[in-house]
Amino acid sequence: xxxxxxKIGGMGQMKKFGFVLLVLSVSMVEQLEGKGYEKPLNCGHLxxxxxxxxxxxxxxxxxxxxxxxxxxxxxxTSASYKEAVAKGFNTLFAYIQGNNDEAVKINMTAPVLVNIxxxxxxxxxLSFIVHFYMPQKFQRNPxxxxxxxxxxxxxHKFAAVRRFxxxxxxxxxxxxxxxxxxxxxxxxxxxxxxxxxxxxxLLYSAAGYNSPFxxxxxxxxxxxxxD
Numbered sequence: 001x002x003x004x005x006x007k008i009g010g011m012g013q014m015k016k017f018g019f020v021l022l023v024l025s026v027s028m029v030e031q032l033e034g035k036g037y038e039k040p041l042n043c044g045h046l047x048x049x050x051x052x053x054x055x056x057x058x059x060x061x062x063x064x065x066x067x068x069x070x071x072x073x074x075x076x077t078s079a080s081y082k083e084a085v086a087k088g089f090n091t092l093f094a095y096i097q098g099n100n101d102e103a104v105k106i107n108m109t110a111p112v113l114v115n116i117x118x119x120x121x122x123x124x125x126l127s128f129i130v131h132f133y134m135p136q137k138f139q140r141n142p143x144x145x146x147x148x149x150x151x152x153x154x155x156h157k158f159a160a161v162r163r164f165x166x167x168x169x170x171x172x173x174x175x176x177x178x179x180x181x182x183x184x185x186x187x188x189x190x191x192x193x194x195x196x197x198x199x200x201x202l203l204y205s206a207a208g209y210n211s212p213f214x215x216x217x218x219x220x221x222x223x224x225x226x227d
Contacts (some may be wrong), residue, residue, distance in 0.1 A: 036061050037163050040209040040219040046110045048209075049133040054158065059183035063159045069139045070113065070131040071095060072151045079125050081170045081206070085114055088130025091147050096132065100143035109133040111207035111221070113153070118203065156225035159205075160184055160193060168208060168220045176222050177204060184224075193226045 036056040040048070054062040073091050078084035089112060096106040113131040131153065134142050142150045162180035166172065184190050209219040 040110065041217050042110050042209050046108055047135050048110045060160055060162050060180055062189060063161055064157060065154050065159065067152050069134040069142055069150050070153050071134060071142065071148050073130045073148060075127045075129055077125050077127050081128065081173060084128035085130055088128065092130060092132045095145050095148045099147065100145040102143040104143055106138060107135050109135055110209045114206045116203055116206060154225060157227045159223040159225050160189055161221050161223050163219065163221050165218050165220065167218065168206060173206060173222065180222055180224060193224050
């Protein structure tokens, strides 16, 4: 009986080991499905927030970002993404130009990340928080400011990302988000995403890699966050 139980226990361990190997194999295959989106041109001369590619598909990719320091605005309530981002960008640009408690200038980075939440005000309004990624030099001890504050992002483990070109505005953000959600249907990720998109949870983020004065090779991304 003891030998029989030992044998059963050994078989259980083998099954667990086999399951781990299967998960690892699937993960390796998924990572090899595609190389992911190309590195934005501006990341050749700007420091960009690093991430790990988990899976790449033609219409989306899954990423994992390590927690890092970003500088953020206070929530900006607006009916217009363009107006909210312009206001937030100006606040953060002043911060990196020396409007901080150390009067130090900080290099521009990418992307400009905008978290988009439902607003507690009028239905047509949203709440936007604009972020700049802090360069490695300032990751541990970033300068402080009355107009901007530092935060640790992301709040979730993974992001489903869709990339598109042109200039981001309210109309194409809506269309691209619908396309991202549609592309995730029937995938292993679909069931995970709705769990964090209720109540006060983050709806999604928009990321831009270009200045408003660049008209070619523009890179925009929408991100749905999940655990």
